[in-house]
Amino acid sequence: MFGGPLSSIALMLKASHRQIMMVGGLIAAASAIASSFAPNIETLIFTYGILVGGSLAVNYFAVNVTLGQYFLKKRALALGIATSGRGFGTFLLNYLSTKVISFYGMRGTFLILGGLFLNLTVYGALCRPLKPVIKQSPNISQNEQTSVNEMAGATNLGFEEEENKETRDEKCDDSNRRISEDIEPLPKVLRVRKSITSERVPSEIYNRKCNYYNATIFKNKYFYLLLAIYTTLAVGESFKLYVPLYAVSVGLSQEKGALIMSIHGIVGIVSVLLVGFMADIMHIPTSHLLMAASLSTSLGSILVPFCESIETLTLCAAINSIGTNFTISLRIVLISAILGRESIATAYGILSTLTGTLYIIYPSINGFVYEATQQFSVVFYFNAAITFLGSVLSCGIIYAQKTGKFVE
Structure with a gap:
């Protein structure tokens, strides 16, 4: 998530999204290959943790902004389809990596990963600049x-x-x-x-530099409201950390705890596709989907302390996954709706930095809550209360959309 500011700086220095993705892919591939020669864990922290992680972070930001600018219609559906790749990757590559390590060893696995990362340069090259299509006016020849x-x-x-x-x-x-x-x-x-x-x-032709840094977003009160909502929703990431621990605490095995989270990931794949279908095909307002997602995330957390079987915990994980992945897919859609397409890069960079910081802070807070109470139930109640606050704040976004305050 910290890749947002890095990409924004590169854009302000006249780099294009296409160049960022291609260079990021090359750095990620070179760093993964260098990791295969690492003599110790300290070197891996730098080559794989920082260099590969940073390169992929920059690519993640750039490709989301690119999608947001490529699609005017069916944007939510397009983002949902693209985001589903993240779920498939998590589900498949974790399993495949284990098999590859057992056959080729750790160093060979890093080499294979380097080859996979090279594909990012190809994907970046395919993100060609758009050319505007001017509609035929009946008043001109x-x-x-x-x-x-x-x-x-x-x-x-x-x-x-x-x-x-x-x-x-x-x-x-x-x-x-x-x-x-x-x-x-x-x-x-x-x-x-x-x-x-x-x-x-379109005026973007004449004002291209405005696409990369747009200070007018700080004058929009609904953008601050959106930041406040996602501040509360970021606590939902802690769910994936504490559910496996809670499962073990109620007598389930670690394997069953891992299975619950695998199902959480599978439901996430379906969720990101579903939110695009609901927004663009069923035409459900995105502000309503945001509130529903907040409530779903909160409900999934508050029900966990009442569950002691793998079936009920899996149900809670599915409910939480729907809400969490809805909110992830709606980020770019809501930013473009509230601020306009030309503000996506700047606004998404700010939102990414905020959520990335909170992904570090919230687990620590939950850790302190557990250490103070020695009860996982208090942790889940705390998370549910925070995310419920996000659903209350989303009423302001619903009001903005109903009263025509959205740019798009």
């Missing part, structure tokens, strides 16, 4: 429309940062990111009729 499309196509839109002499003096408008009035007038073909204003080349 076909030749004029063709000229507009050609001009739009000649300008790079999406993730590449290129200097353009005609746009050096352009400014980012605080309210709607439009071109400021003090720049050179638009070419004649774009000034054919005032009626094509809404149809012409």
